[in-house]
Structure formats: structure tokens, C-alpha cells
Amino acid sequence: MTELPGNLRDIVTQLKEPVTASAGFRERVMNAVRATNARRPLAWIVGGLLAAGVALFLLFHPRSDIERPTTFLLLAPHATTVALVGDFNDWDPSATPLQSVGDSAWFVVVSLKPGRYRYSFVVDGQRWMADPTAARAVDHDFGPESSVVTVLSRRT
Amino acid sequence: MSALRGFSRRDVAPRPVTPTDGEVIGRVLAGDVAAYAIIVDRYHARFARFATRLLGSQEDAEEALQDAFLRAYRGLGRYQDRERFASWLYRILVNRCRSMQARFARRSRSVPDFESGGRVAADDIRLAGREEAIWLIGQLPLEQREVFLLRFVEDMSYEDIAGLTGLGMSAIKMRVSRGLDRLRELLGGERQ
Amino acid sequence: MKQLLVAALLLAPTTLAGQYPRLTGRVPQPLVSAVVPLLDSARAAGLPTDLLEAKVLEGVTKGANADVIANAVRRLATDLGTARRLLGGGASAREIAAGAGALRAGFSGADLERIHAARSARDAAVAFEVATDLVASTVPVDTAARVVLRALTSGASDEQLAQLRMAVERDVANGVPAPVAASLRATLLFKN
Numbered sequence: 001m002t003e004l005p006g007n008l009r010d011i012v013t014q015l016k017e018p019v020t021a022s023a024g025f026r027e028r029v030m031n032a033v034r035a036t037n038a039r040r041p042l043a044w045i046v047g048g049l050l051a052a053g054v055a056l057f058l059l060f061h062p063r064s065d066i067e068r069p070t071t072f073l074l075l076a077p078h079a080t081t082v083a084l085v086g087d088f089n090d091w092d093p094s095a096t097p098l099q100s101v102g103d104s105a106w107f108v109v110v111s112l113k114p115g116r117y118r119y120s121f122v123v124d125g126q127r128w129m130a131d132p133t134a135a136r137a138v139d140h141d142f143g144p145e146s147s148v149v150t151v152l153s154r155r156t
Numbered sequence: 157m158s159a160l161r162g163f164s165r166r167d168v169a170p171r172p173v174t175p176t177d178g179e180v181i182g183r184v185l186a187g188d189v190a191a192y193a194i195i196v197d198r199y200h201a202r203f204a205r206f207a208t209r210l211l212g213s214q215e216d217a218e219e220a221l222q223d224a225f226l227r228a229y230r231g232l233g234r235y236q237d238r239e240r241f242a243s244w245l246y247r248i249l250v251n252r253c254r255s256m257q258a259r260f261a262r263r264s265r266s267v268p269d270f271e272s273g274g275r276v277a278a279d280d281i282r283l284a285g286r287e288e289a290i291w292l293i294g295q296l297p298l299e300q301r302e303v304f305l306l307r308f309v310e311d312m313s314y315e316d317i318a319g320l321t322g323l324g325m326s327a328i329k330m331r332v333s334r335g336l337d338r339l340r341e342l343l344g345g346e347r348q
Numbered sequence: 349m350k351q352l353l354v355a356a357l358l359l360a361p362t363t364l365a366g367q368y369p370r371l372t373g374r375v376p377q378p379l380v381s382a383v384v385p386l387l388d389s390a391r392a393a394g395l396p397t398d399l400l401e402a403k404v405l406e407g408v409t410k411g412a413n414a415d416v417i418a419n420a421v422r423r424l425a426t427d428l429g430t431a432r433r434l435l436g437g438g439a440s441a442r443e444i445a446a447g448a449g450a451l452r453a454g455f456s457g458a459d460l461e462r463i464h465a466a467r468s469a470r471d472a473a474v475a476f477e478v479a480t481d482l483v484a485s486t487v488p489v490d491t492a493a494r495v496v497l498r499a500l501t502s503g504a505s506d507e508q509l510a511q512l513r514m515a516v517e518r519d520v521a522n523g524v525p526a527p528v529a530a531s532l533r534a535t536l537l538f539k540n
């Protein structure tokens with residue numbers, strides 16, 4: 001058993017100060033939990049339809065250099081507009097708006113050549129959201145986070 | 157009520173019972189979503205201080221905790237009762253904390269950093285309080301900080317730390333020992 | 349804001365419109381002065397400026413100030429130059445970009461060279477990207493390098509590397525410690 005020297009004991013005493021939850025923490029978590037429930041069936045339906053469409057397209061276009069349709073999906077129930085920005089559209093918020101489906105899902109299908117792209121969503125023209133279902137980009141030169149999508153070519 | 161399963165109600169006087177994690181999870185999976193709040197309260201109480209000290213900020217810690225609770229909820233159907241829920245949730249939480257720290261570490265590379273690795277006089281520590289304490293343990297790599305907090309702040313035994321983190325005993329002891337060495341160095345003491 | 353931008357356009361030097369058309373109409377004047385020299389010297393060094401332009405536009409869209417954007421461009425240009433030097437003249441643009449990304453993620457020049465060599469005649473871009481993505485999933489850099497190298501020496505295709513990445517990301521999201529997931533999935537996928 002390691003004995004802590006006096007100066008480290010002081011540090012530990014400081015760190016042992018209890019931490020109480022901020023107001024509304026439990027509510028925030030439970031709201032998010034309930035929202036997960038509400039969204040899930042729709043996400044599966046929309047995701048399933050889009051995946052089926054993408055799969056059919058891929059089936060009939062086997063060339064490796066062709067652009068592949070890539071689906072971007074975001075669940076944002078209170079959004080008025082959602083835009084996709086990324087390496088493939090010069091991060092232009094007006095270039096690729098998403099369409100809404102139902103009351104919380106937004107999607108767009110973009111044809112992308114095989115490669116790796118960083119991207120993000122812009123909600124209501126001002127709120128940045130990385131894609132919660134995608135990998136995060138490693139470099140964070142600027143505040144808001146980006147996600148990464150890798151489009152594979154058919155023949156690798 | 158579920159804790160009284162297997163006992164005749166005549167045998168045991170009715171008293172408030174604390175459901176186990178397994179019982180709460182059973183209820184949630186059966187459709188009682190609101191019961192998940194029991195898990196949230198229970199494990200916030202248990203992990204909030206740890207996460208706050210690990211990340212150095214309560215706001216960040218609550219973001220990591222919220223994310224962990226959400227992921228745990230989504231994964232409840234996959235959760236295997238082989239191991240305790242506490243250690244499953246703990247690993248998700250530390251993973252979230254690690255992601256958050258990685259994110260901040262990269263961001264801060266592009267702005268000037270205050271000098272790390274310098275010596276801090278022991279007297280300064282006694283005077284400066286919690287901010288300095290957090291800065292000090294922030295100089296440890298996350299793996300060492302993690303076990304330091306579990307051992308000395310959360311007062312857990314090595315066995316309990318092993319159970320919670322899934323790490324082996326020698327790995328835990330090595331991390332504790334390295335962490336202490338580093339802290340002693342920072343405080344101007346001799347390496348032992 | 350829009351009026352300011354239009355005024356800036358009228359004042360903008362023609363070099364911007366001529367050589368960097370993607371930036372026209374989107375980059376405010378102070379940033380133009382900071383960034384065009386960087387782009388020009390990168391172009392003179394034969395580096396792909398389209399990535400640098402994308403970085404500028406990303407910063408503009410995210411509302412970063414001119415200094416931060418210029419720093420980011422400078423940093424990326426440096427990484428691209430280093431990657432190109434390490435990978436040699438035959439490297440594709442995507443390879444160089446991916447190599448720069450890997451440097452940014454914390455891989456060393458030696459790591460890049462080893463991965464490049466292990467890929468023999470073929471394009472190492474996906475290998476670098478997968479290595480970078482593993483680190484983004486909180487796999488430590490040395491573990492990621494080891495895992496990718498092992499996969500490559502086992503003859504892994506780009507598709508298999510991508511499968512490895514996706515499997516590790518899923519595992520990590522489910523609470524498996526990242527280095528464990530990476531090692532395990534590599535062993536499962538590449539049984540040599």
C-alpha cells in the first residue's frame with residue numbers, strides 16, 4: 001500500500017470535494033432517452049429505404065471510378081433548415097440543403113467520388129452538428145466539430 | 157416490489173427496497189423507460205466527481221456522462237449480464253472522456269500552451285487549492301490520472317479497481333506508481 | 349455582413365479571382381491578405397492547393413478569425429510538404445493528403461514510411477486514412493500503427509482495412525476499450 005506524502009495528501013483532499021449534479025441533469029438525460037425511443041422506428045424506416053435505394057443503384061453501376069450515391073441523414077426534430085457542408089461542396093451552407101421526411105428526419109443523397117471527406121451539418125443556418133452516427137474528424141482547427149465519411153470504390 | 161420476488165409477502169414486512177441494477181434494467185427493457193432515471197441518479201452520484209476530476213470541468217464531465225448514459229440506454233438490449241452494469245457503464249464513460257480529452261488536446265495545439273512540466277513549489281500547492289490540484293493531475297496521461305483518482309480520491313481497493321476497469325492488477329499498480337512518480341517530480345521532490 | 353462581403357469583393361486583388369476561383373466571393377479581405385501568400389508558396393512548392401482552399405472555406409463557414417484560419421492553412425501546408433517528402437514523387441494526391449492527416453493525428457514520419465513500404469507498389473491512402481480513423485476512435489497511435497502494419501503485411505486489401513475500421517468503431521461505441529478492439533479485430537480479420 002502506497003503512503004501518500006504530505007503535499008500529495010493536500011492535493012487529494014482538494015480533489016475529494018463532492019460534486020453535485022447541475023440543475024436539470026437528470027431531465028436532460030431522460031429527455032434524450034425518450035427522444036431516442038421516439039425517433040428510432042422512423043430512423044429505421046428512412047434508413048432502410050435509403051439503404052435499399054443505394055444498394056439497388058450500386059448493383060447496376062459496378063465501375064470503380066464512378067461517383068457513389070452517399071446518404072447523409074440527420075435527426076433534428078426542431079430544425080427549420082438543415083444544410084450539409086463539407087470538403088465536397090466547399091463548405092458552402094447554401095449548396096446542399098437537406099430535405100425533411102416526417103417531423104424529425106432530414107436527408108440528402110450526394111454523389112461522391114471514392115475518397116475521404118470531412119463534413120458537418122448546419123442547422124437553422126447557425127447551429128453546427130457533427131454527424132452523431134459517423135466517425136469524428138481528427139483535426140479540429142476550428143471550433144465546431146466535423147465528421148468523416150469514406151466513400152469506397154467498388155474495386156479495391 | 158420486484159425485490160420481493162421469491163418471498164412470500166407474509167414473511168417480510170413491507171419496507172422501501174432499493175432495486176438492483178439488473179432489476180431496473182429489466183423494467184426498462186420491459187417498457188418502463190422512466191425507470192432509467194434510477195440508473196441515471198445512481199451512477200451520476202457515483203461517477204460525477206470522478207469524471208469531473210478526470211476532465212477538469214464539471215460541464216465537460218456532465219456532457220461525457222450524459223453521452224455515456226445515452227449510449228448505455230441504446231445498448232441495453234446488447235448488454236450482457238456477465239459483468240456488472242457498473243463496469244460496463246464505467247468503460248463507456250471513460251471512453252467518452254478520452255474522446256473529449258483528445259478533442260480538446262488537439263484544439264489547444266494551435267494556441268500557445270502554458271508551460272507544462274515545470275516544477276511547482278510544494279508551498280504553492282498548499283496555498284492554491286483545487287485549481288492547482290486539478291492542473292497537477294492534468295499533467296498525468298489519462299490512464300494514470302484515471303487510476304490515481306480511483307485509488308486515492310474514490311478510495312477504491314485495487315481489487316475493486318480491477319473489477320471496475322477490467323485492467324489487470326499489475327497494470328493498475330504500474331499506472332499508480334508512475335503517476336505518483338510524476339506528481340512527485342512536478343512537486344519538486346526526488347524520484348524514488 | 350453581406351454588404352461588407354460585396355465591398356470586400358470590389359477591393360479584392362485580381363490574383364484571388366484568377367488563381368483561386370473557389371475562394372472568390374466567400375473570403376473577406378483581411379483573410380485574403382493572410383492566406384494568398386500561403387497558397388502561392390504552397391503552389392510554388394508543387395503542393396495540392398485544393399485542400400488548402402477547402403481548409404480556408406471551412407474556416408470561413410465556421411466563423412473562425414483570420415489568424416486561426418491562416419494558422420490552420422500553414423499547418424496543413426507543412427504537413428502536406430512533410431508527407432510528400434516522406435512518400436516520394438510517385439505518391440498520389442490522395443496519398444499525400446492522407447499522409448498529412450496521419451501526421452496530424454500524431455503518427456511519426458517513420459510510421460508513414462513503414463506503412464508506405466508495407467503497401468509496396470500500391471496506394472497507401474486508405475491505409476493512412478484507416479490509421480487516422482483508428483486514432484480518432486481513441487486507439488493510441490502506436491497501437492494503431494502496429495495494427496495497420498500487421499494488416500498490411502498480411503496482405504490486407506483496402507476493403508479489408510475499411511472493414512477493420514468499421515468493426516473497431518462499433519466495438520468502441522459498445523464500450524470495448526479501443527486498443528483491445530483494434531488488436532482483437534486485426535487478429536480476427538488477418539489471421540497470419
